[in-house]
Amino acid sequence: MKNKLLPLSITFVFIIIFIIFFKGLQNTNIYTPETKTIYEVPSVSVKLFNSNEIVNTLEIFNSDKFYLLNIWSSWCVPCRQEHPILMELSKNNNINVIGINYKDTKKNAKSFLEELGNPYNKIIFDNKGTVSIEWGAYGVPESFLINKNKVIKKYIGPLTKSSTEEIKLFIK
Amino acid sequence: MLFSVIGNYSLLLGLFFGLVLLYFSAKNFRNSKLLDTKILSFTFLQFFLVVISFLCLVFSFVVSDFSNETVFNHSHTTKPFFYKIAGTWGNHEGSLLLWLLVLTLFILIFLIRTKNQPVKYRVLTLVFQQIIIIGFFIFLIKTSNPFNHIYPVPSEGLGLNPILQDPALAIHPPILYLGYVGSSIIFSSVLAATTLNIVTKKWASHIKKWVLISWIFLTLGILLGSIWAYYELGWGGFWFWDPVENVSLMPWLALTTLLHCILVLEKKLILTSWVIILSISTFALSMSGTFLVRSGILNSVHTFANDPERGLFILIFLFSLIFLSLFIFFFFHKTSTDNPSSFFWLSKETAIIINNWFMMYFLSVVLIGTIYPIFLDVLSSQKISVGPPFYHKLIIPFLIPFLLIMAIGPKLKWIKSNLEDKIYLITLLIVSILISFLIVKNFSSNFLINTILISSAFYLFFITLRDFFIKGFKNLAQNIAHFGFSLLILSILFNSLFSSEIITNLKVGQTFENTKAKIVFESISQKEAKNYRSIIGNFTVQDSKGKIENLSPELRIYNQPNITTSEADIKTTLLSDKFIVINIVQNQEFFNVRYQVKPFMLWIWISVILISFGGLISFLKKGYEK
Numbered sequence: 001m002k003n004k005l006l007p008l009s010i011t012f013v014f015i016i017i018f019i020i021f022f023k024g025l026q027n028t029n030i031y032t033p034e035t036k037t038i039y040e041v042p043s044v045s046v047k048l049f050n051s052n053e054i055v056n057t058l059e060i061f062n063s064d065k066f067y068l069l070n071i072w073s074s075w076c077v078p079c080r081q082e083h084p085i086l087m088e089l090s091k092n093n094n095i096n097v098i099g100i101n102y103k104d105t106k107k108n109a110k111s112f113l114e115e116l117g118n119p120y121n122k123i124i125f126d127n128k129g130t131v132s133i134e135w136g137a138y139g140v141p142e143s144f145l146i147n148k149n150k151v152i153k154k155y156i157g158p159l160t161k162s163s164t165e166e167i168k169l170f171i172k
Numbered sequence: 173m174l175f176s177v178i179g180n181y182s183l184l185l186g187l188f189f190g191l192v193l194l195y196f197s198a199k200n201f202r203n204s205k206l207l208d209t210k211i212l213s214f215t216f217l218q219f220f221l222v223v224i225s226f227l228c229l230v231f232s233f234v235v236s237d238f239s240n241e242t243v244f245n246h247s248h249t250t251k252p253f254f255y256k257i258a259g260t261w262g263n264h265e266g267s268l269l270l271w272l273l274v275l276t277l278f279i280l281i282f283l284i285r286t287k288n289q290p291v292k293y294r295v296l297t298l299v300f301q302q303i304i305i306i307g308f309f310i311f312l313i314k315t316s317n318p319f320n321h322i323y324p325v326p327s328e329g330l331g332l333n334p335i336l337q338d339p340a341l342a343i344h345p346p347i348l349y350l351g352y353v354g355s356s357i358i359f360s361s362v363l364a365a366t367t368l369n370i371v372t373k374k375w376a377s378h379i380k381k382w383v384l385i386s387w388i389f390l391t392l393g394i395l396l397g398s399i400w401a402y403y404e405l406g407w408g409g410f411w412f413w414d415p416v417e418n419v420s421l422m423p424w425l426a427l428t429t430l431l432h433c434i435l436v437l438e439k440k441l442i443l444t445s446w447v448i449i450l451s452i453s454t455f456a457l458s459m460s461g462t463f464l465v466r467s468g469i470l471n472s473v474h475t476f477a478n479d480p481e482r483g484l485f486i487l488i489f490l491f492s493l494i495f496l497s498l499f500i501f502f503f504f505h506k507t508s509t510d511n512p513s514s515f516f517w518l519s520k521e522t523a524i525i526i527n528n529w530f531m532m533y534f535l536s537v538v539l540i541g542t543i544y545p546i547f548l549d550v551l552s553s554q555k556i557s558v559g560p561p562f563y564h565k566l567i568i569p570f571l572i573p574f575l576l577i578m579a580i581g582p583k584l585k586w587i588k589s590n591l592e593d594k595i596y597l598i599t600l601l602i603v604s605i606l607i608s609f610l611i612v613k614n615f616s617s618n619f620l621i622n623t624i625l626i627s628s629a630f631y632l633f634f635i636t637l638r639d640f641f642i643k644g645f646k647n648l649a650q651n652i653a654h655f656g657f658s659l660l661i662l663s664i665l666f667n668s669l670f671s672s673e674i675i676t677n678l679k680v681g682q683t684f685e686n687t688k689a690k691i692v693f694e695s696i697s698q699k700e701a702k703n704y705r706s707i708i709g710n711f712t713v714q715d716s717k718g719k720i721e722n723l724s725p726e727l728r729i730y731n732q733p734n735i736t737t738s739e740a741d742i743k744t745t746l747l748s749d750k751f752i753v754i755n756i757v758q759n760q761e762f763f764n765v766r767y768q769v770k771p772f773m774l775w776i777w778i779s780v781i782l783i784s785f786g787g788l789i790s791f792l793k794k795g796y797e798k
Binding site: 006011014018020023025076078111115140157 | 494502551560673675676755
């Protein structure tokens with residue numbers, strides 16, 4: 001019995017891997033935005049990237065305006081890809097783009113922004129990744145559309161043309 | 173037109189001969205005194221047909237025959253001649269044909285070179301190899317035929333992706349494939365040997381040559397890919413932990429471990445299970461690399477086409493092979509009872525086994541980092557991306573014991589030993605720590621870990637260096653490879669510690685200056701080539717020592733497809749690379765300039781060449797090492 005257990009369990013593991021890959025093939029590998037139920041902005045003290053000030057998140061998102069909170073990092077390749085979209089959004093007066101710099105070094109992040117431009121109104125420096133966890137982030141890049149201290153929409157993965165159109169509809 | 177027809181029928185005939193070979197092998201296996209001469213001739217014929225088919229495709233590319241769909245999709249009349257040929261394997265269909273070419277070539281060489289081996293073993297290896305070959309034939313003909321027709325015939329093709337128009341690309345895939353496909357021979361041979369229960373010392377010393385040859389090619393293939401990414405992608409690095417790089421690294425790790433296990437098996441009849449499992453997993457990893465890259469399940473520069481049908485085929489094929497090998501392993505493999513060999517803790521075997529476990533750990537880290545996002549996506553629809561910090565955090569600390577054991581291990585004897593010349597070993601350790609301390613002293617970041625890491629790399633460096641003098645030609649292959657590895661780790665560490673970077677926006681005539689360098693944007697000029705125009709920025713860079721260097725990075729605007737690429741200008745010297753790349757900023761007047769000084773870049777390439785050179789010496793050497 002013992003002799004048969006090992007081959008059987010290994011075969012079983014491989015069958016599971018097969019099923020997962022099989023399912024994975026049917027998923028598209030294009031990032032799709034995910035709708036989430038509306039929830040409140042978490043109240044956390046955070047450090048700002050440029051001034052090193054410690055502020056509460058509720059202070060950042062206090063006004064009635066729309067905010068787009070974007071989690072990014074200089075080592076993240078998709079972030080590079082979505083950056084022009086953020087630059088374009090930052091020109092729009094109805095929305096305030098806020099960045100969370102995720103698990104990054106200041107030096108690399110600065111040169112990333114120098115190279116591609118800085119779309120962010122304020123940047124939260126989250127070198128340990130803990131602030132992003134408070135927001136319920138899965139990874140980078142990820143963006144949250146916020147209004148009146150509530151997260152209305154969450155975009156996982158880089159922003160696309162269609163998600164930008166959707167954001168523009170919201171903030172009209 | 174004619175070539176497409178010939179190529180297509182050669183493929184079908186090749187598949188037919190694959191089936192014929194299976195039949196004759198089965199017949200030959202039953203009454204096996206001599207290898208049927210028909211088998212050898214049919215194998216040759218199959219190889220010959222694939223060569224014909226491949227040449228037909230090359231020809232279609234050379235004469236720009238756009239009635240062929242593959243040529244239409246990936247070529248253009250204005251493409252330089254060299255890239256018309258290289259472009260043959262710069263696409264999904266062509267590269268699979270190349271894969272098939274190497275598969276059939278290797279089994280032919282295998283049959284010719286194994287005259288001294290038992291006939292049953294040779295026939296059975298051929299059978300397993302033919303299963304793989306037939307699988308690839310069907311895959312090629314059914315889902316990605318390189319000879320599909322288009323009618324009406326287009327007058328112009330779509331062109332080859334400009335980032336693939338590079339000399340390194342021309343040789344990177346063939347070399348890498350020799351490595352990947354070499355592992356298929358190991359796979360077939362190990363399955364045959366397990367079935368016949370002849371996983372012995374004799375078998376080990378015969379298959380060692382095959383392990384070495386695939387290992388050398390795989391190492392060089394990865395190196396070429398890395399060099400290409402360094403100067404063509406313009407990101408200023410040599411390894412990005414991109415899924416595609418990872419899928420080539422994983423078979424390498426498995427193959428390197430296998431190589432060491434084979435060396436042990438050749439000496440003592442132990443580690444047979446290790447050898448079998450590693451041979452199987454090396455090939456399975458190469459195949460799953462193909463699956464991950466070609467199915468479009470992952471995104472990368474190598475994803476030629478997103479076709480779920482192709483992915484499904486490779487997936488089913490891959491898992492059939494895995495289940496077949498699992499069945500053979502569990503059903504036929506008997507752990508040898510005549511060699512209970514409890515081994516003494518201080519011996520060469522122990523050192524090799526410990527490092528094997530470290531290698532398996534590195535392999536699992538890379539494996540998890542690569543496929544975990546897929547698993548998570550399927551199971552919970554969450555998307556994550558795993559970046560360099562993951563790999564660095566999990567791999568770097570474990571390099572320290574790994575390097576130390578690599579330094580001490582070869583000093584030990586087989587079976588049981590005492591460490592000789594302890595004084596030297598300890599002195600060298602102290603010297604290494606001192607040197608590293610002096611080097612790292614000026615850098616405050618991660619002081620402790622950097623010192624320890626550099627010390628252990630230096631330790632291996634000094635010990636192998638000393639062995640060159642005291643041991644001379646004894647164990648030369650191993651010594652060169654290990655020396656190369658220590659040099660590689662040292663170069664990578666110094667490269668990441670001492671790199672500096674300046675990113676700025678400049679107009680023509682402007683100057684950027686800081687304490688490290690002064691960059692003057694002198695002028696821009698234009699150049700016309702056959703299939704692109706280029707804008708060349710002329711820069712002079714003066715470093716802190718006052719040395720002036722002229723650098724001229726390019727921006728190329730290709731006509732077909734209409735893509736802009738930036739070509740970095742790199743000045744390589746013995747100690748460091750000066751790397752400059754420009755990009756257009758949206759408002760046109762400014763150029764984004766990125767200037768990097770990367771120390772020891774050249775040594776990263778040299779050390780990898782040294783590592784594979786070590787393999788080459790071992791390959792050419794007769795008999796086995798002490």
